Amino acid sequence: xxxxxxxxxxxxxxxxxxxxxxxxxxxxxxxxxxxxxxxxxxxxxxxxxxxxxxxxxxxxxxxxxxxxxxxxxxxxxxxxxxxx
Numbered sequence: 001x002x003x004x005x006x007x008x009x010x011x012x013x014x015x016x017x018x019x020x021x022x023x024x025x026x027x028x029x030x031x032x033x034x035x036x037x038x039x040x041x042x043x044x045x046x047x048x049x050x051x052x053x054x055x056x057x058x059x060x061x062x063x064x065x066x067x068x069x070x071x072x073x074x075x076x077x078x079x080x081x082x083x084x
Contacts (some may be wrong), residue, residue, distance in 0.1 A: 025038055025039075
């Protein structure tokens with residue numbers, strides 16, 4: 001039997017944060033949430049942001065590598081347009 005990751009599995013850990021952050025977090029934590037859930041959601045959102053940034057860097061690298069070809073294709077397409 002293979003072991004599978006279950007996202008509902010939780011591991012108890014300890015983090016140290018500033019008192020100011022804790023107070024602000026508590027202002028935003030709803031009655032159906034707790035600090036752990038709040039921090040987990042915040043971490044997942046931050047990770048998603050980092051992943052998007054990585055993809056954007058890779059996309060820009062690809063565009064820059066292909067820039068000369070893409071510019072030539074654009075100029076070729078423009079040469080077929082009829083001027084008024």
